[in-house]
Amino acid sequence: NIPAFLSLGVQENHPEPCRNLMKTPLKQAATSHSVLTEIQPDCQPLTTPPKPKEVLPADPWTPTSNLKMLISAASPEIRSREQRRELSDSSREVLQAKHCLQEHLSGDEYEKSQPSRKERSLGLLCHKFLARYPDYPSTAESNYISLDEVAEELNVERRRIYDIVNVLESLHMVSRLAKNTYTWHGRHNLSKTLQALKKVGEENKYMQQIQMIKKREYEHEFEFDGERNEEVARSFGSHEHSEMSFVELPGMEFHAASVNSRKHKSLRVMSQKFVMLFLVSTPQIVSLEVAAKILIGEDQLEDLDKSKFKTKIRRLYDIANVLSSLELIKKVHVTEERGRKPAFKWTGPEVLPNIQDTKLETTPTTCPPPISESITSKEQCSKNLFPSRGKQNFTRHPSLIKLVKSIENDRRKIQSAPTSPVKIIASTDGNLSAVPSKMAQAPAIAKRQLEGQSRKAKEIKMKLSRSALECNLTSPEVVPKPEASQNTAPSQQPALTQPLGACPPSHTPVSPVILPRAHSGVSYAIYLHPSQAHTVTTFSPSFMLQPLPCANVTGIKSINSKVLNKITTEEGDNQRATDDPAKSLTPKERPTIKSETSSQRCLKRSQALPEDKLIKRYRSDKESLDTSLTFLPSGYLIPLTQCTHGNKAGFTDTEKAGICPLQHTTYSSPIAGVIPVKTSELKAVNIPAFHITPLNIMLSPTSIAAAPVLSNSCLNSSDTSSAPNPNSSVLNFTLQHVGLIPAGVQVPANPVLQHVPVSSQPENVLHSSGNMNLQEEKVTKNILQLLDSDGLSGKHSAPPVPKESQEPQAATENFFRTPGGPNTVPSLSASSDGTDRVSQGTLYIPQRKLEVSED
């Protein structure tokens, strides 16, 4: 609402800082305390008169609002954490203010000559650092970052700046432009980066690794052990991913040899891996210990060199501090029998599959109107990649990109960068290509429109560059949906491709294809077979409902399957997100939200902040029911993200949240990604969510479920062409899904994951159907049933999902066929032949009670 004018005002306020970074006078004035001062003008003048400087151009907040925020932040109750989330843009300021206040409150003399260690912390430093740049820099401003300058202004040694910059680099929030100079990209690339990281994480089987580590832990604890550990370790090591290195976004790769040389172990890589862990694990909580082990383990599995471990932990703290400042994670503690372990919880945007990838944009023609019109988050991300520093007046047009490049080159030369800035290359890249900055000044809306218009050109560009990227990102395609999906008989589809026959043969990497349904407004997601084995992603992340049983979070220790994990998050103060859906969005984005229907909002909310909100909900439920072991059997709806339908307004959300706005209230069960649910039905619907991994399928955490286990052969067979026919289990599964059959059990095919994913993740519960016991019983039954039947699984859903009867089936089918890329091949080949999936022995690893608490 405030958008245009506010932002303008803001810009006016601090144009200087942003601009002439190279040699700004600010230095002195702003020096050491600049950040604090600015941030908390109201707090009290520790330092100098508050400066509006830090206000981000994009930041819609008015000084007043900031004040409010500060005040609220000051409240003792409100601790540092999620507030930021909602106040995304201003979060930093709030945080700082908070810190400030807290400090003040706690210690009278907050200002000591020698700042306490805390005050010198990397986290605070990072806040200061971030405060200097807008989350979403406009192309018009100069986004240079001079390390020297920053170091000076922030009053720290440059070494520290490197620490920050390195992790920011890992997220592509900055990129090295030249020696001593970086370019600030802000969060424009964030969602894309996260998607990429998630994908890589999946490819690396981090989830399994996590499980393995936990399992090992567990075994050790009980002396179970012995060989099994070794075995596990071995299998683990066997498929060792050859040391993955820095994940680059197309167009932003490192070119510096020096950088490359250290690429593998750098803080950057570590940071990326760390992030990946969050993205692939279900409760998105990762303990330092596990993270360290995995990061170390990648090379050497078994020798837990103590010092090495220690060093790793140290580094992880460094990274975590920065990520925390970015509000991507927050510190929590997981408590288990063993004790409290430091861990971090992902609080960043949910990373959905890149449903609307470049391809979509590239093929506007094929897409229905709505689709073509939508602006994907990616697009947004790509904007501003081409910041015109210094030359802000230069109007960029796609056709002028080259010119820009040359300019960039010149600039580089001038800078005498050791390495060439890659940025330009990025411009070439479709995804990252910048949009003409011409609109930078225009009102947001106008801007969007313009962008939309210019999209075509961009798309073309992207297309060209696309091939290069191909390997990294999955690009889902949107295809006009062929009416009701004629479910191809369960028989079997020849190739895994085009399950529904409706889909055009796509060569796209396997990703869900969204078929917009004009009539019903319901969309279907279909997985296409990836033509490129290499592209890897077997399924779209969006469908990955990660369910990993709680095991993910902490070690899986208790053997008693009955024990459900209990995750408690102390977030008494975080409710805001829950209260106001809009809060989770950037102020900037709020206006957009308005247009949404309330129901949409709900959905969005759940989607966007599933964890916190749900947790909260969970808690309340818990309280009211007084059920400590609540196990809400309901699944959560997973919106079929189809940004395409949405109106432009919705995009913004995406941008920040990294989530596709679900426009159109189309939600589908993650299961097959095919069950269409209308928003209106939402409340009544309880769709079980699953998580599909190449190795297994799990139900959503919330649901007690039985995940159908696909034989590995099925899923991972390197043989892409042969798709196993759905078997009876499929049917079973379908039935369950439809609600005919009660909750199911998961029969793990994966050795590593041999446990029933009983998930207790409260967070995902949208609706709690009161009766747990019933559910449990059912589950049990199912389990038994499944076990003896065939490893099939069912899933449960409390209230049957209203949907067309046939669809489920089709969906199911697709679902099964889907995962098939060679790359998908599970590392654990032991059970790959699928014959023994059930027989393999299902080890139920009950989760131990787990408590997650904030500090």
Place this chain on the structure above:
DNA sequence: TGATCCCGCCAACGT
């Protein structure tokens, strides 16, 4: 104490 993690030495690189 154990959890954090600041600090800055010094090696690897680039120029």
Place this chain on the structure above:
DNA sequence: ACGTTGGCGGGATCA
């Protein structure tokens, strides 16, 4: 040879 990067781990702080 000198400046930039940034791995690394001692040991100070914090809780």
